[in-house]
Amino acid sequence: MLKMKNISKVFRTEVVETHALREFNLHVQEGDFVSVTGPSGSGKTTFLNIAGLLETYSSGRYLLDGKDVSNLNDTARSKLRNEKIGFIFQSFNLIPDLNLFDNVDVPLRYRGFNKTERKERIEHSLALVGLSNRMKHLPAQLSGGQQQRVAIARALAGEPRFLLADEPTGNLDSKMAFSVMELLQEINSKGTTIVMVTHDPELAQQAKRNIYVRDGKVSELTDNSGSSEYQEVVNG
């Protein structure tokens, strides 16, 4: 599903070079649920941005669903993001003056679906996160947990095969965090591959595998599922 081989990312200014990722290797298989932990500045978010095609990398090779993304132009990267990747962010990133229906509609608009198909997908996604009775509400009228559910519905509406979550429970209390985590596990159980960045070791343990990133490299692997295939995660 996701295969990174010797990925490096260097941020350069006139006076300094920062190596955010150094020879980063990772192989995430279809249906996996991988949590990514590590100290601040270790390169977790950079990894997630590169995985989500939001940022380019300096060297190495990245295959997404078998396709080398190195030489894709902006339009092709946008299309790939739209069709294959769903994003969940710590601060939900809902558009405040669009109601829930229209927020979930955003990625579908760029997909070119017709009105009927968009409506069906939006209603289905909001039903999946338990918010079908609040479609006309604005984000500000919801609790944090509910807003994150809307963000998850938005990520799922296009039926992506790959979900990237950046601290999805970072802004939620423990009860809401638990319910969001349950939802992610349920989504994963239906076959969607999830990579989740988190600071919370308890949450990380709930994923099937956990990788620990330090100084831009994967330094440790933990298999929470008891599977013998965990080396694949690192070595590809």
Place this chain on the structure above:
Amino acid sequence: MFSYYIKLAMLSIKRNPVLSALMVFAIALGIGACMTTITVNYLMSNNPIKSKSDVLFHVQLDNWSPFNAARDPDQPPLQLTWVDANNLQKAGKAFRQAAMARSGGVIQPENPDVKPFQDSFRLTYTDFFTMFNVPFIYGSGWDKQADENAEFVTVLSRRINDEVFGGENSVGKTITIVGQTFRVVGVIDEWHPVPKFFDLNNDDFGEPSALFMPLSLKLPLELPSWGNTNCWKSPEGEGFVAFMNSECVHLQYWVELKDASERDSYLDFVNSYVNEQKELGRFPRPLNNKMSNVQEWLEYNEVVADDAKMMMWLSLMFLLVCLLNTIGLMLSKFMGKSSEIGLRRAVGATKRDLFYQHLVETACIGLAGGLLGLVMSYFGLQGIRLLYGEFADRLTSLDGNMVLLAITISVFATVIAGVYPTWRASSIAPAGQLKSQ
């Protein structure tokens, strides 16, 4: 996607009402100033008789001094002498022809309740009315016999008919003009060609005339000239007749040809007439006669005043300043949406999608600015009317073309101004915008 972009534009405008209102106001101010001056220029440079512009010709004969041209560089005078205008008229070589002059005097209504008053007349030939498509509400122009026999007939303007006859059909009624009883043969409808192309020597944008009468009455009634008169030498003798036979120019002469291609042959006729006159000791200058169709005549006379042109350029500069301000406001607005832009990029919007989305928003602001600008130009034109009085009356009305132009300029200029902010917005790197909101 267009309707989606419109919806997003409306939401965005509502989200920042003060900033949006400032942008709309800045554009409206620029458009208002621009449209006020453009309207004045447009009406000044208007061709009021487009349908016949190519077949109507103003004729100029160079009867001027052997030592100086009437106008630099080496141009003939704008008007004709009484002798030449009448000779050309009597020759009747064109399909239609009308010599004309401005005069005036006292009009004395039959109704004792209406006091006598003084007004201007146009002395001309009956072809004037058909040549220039003059609209009638009652009757028509006089017949050719009235021209030949110098009959006391008149065609009234609607204004005079309203004042003297209370707007009734006055055809057949009589009216006293310069002490003579005239029979009314026609009343013309509202007719204000702007500019007053057939006589640009006397108030380019004024009323055509209070009433019309045969030019052949000028001599017997000794009707004075109320228009510009220019002479290069003094009349030979004293009195009205001597003046009329002098080399002083004070008449306009227009012809209508069946086809624009007849222009050369008519000019040949005019040149041969002048050559005949040369044999009589007149026309000391080399042949330098001119024919101008309506458009050429308007351009030749530089109807658009220099200060009006200057005002228009200044107002365009002002619009530019307003647009530069709008660019700044737009940049601020679009950069304020960077987290939404980042989100849209993350979920699949291309740079082009976002460019179009913001361009539509820019066009909506331009449209609103254009509409408000139209309201401002209306008040601007009212201001000009107050400032310049009656002269500006015909130059200060917004027509459909001007409304369309205002909106087109507004949308086009705003979209051009919005390209940079829009490009900046669509180029926002999504990764940096998604971590915090």
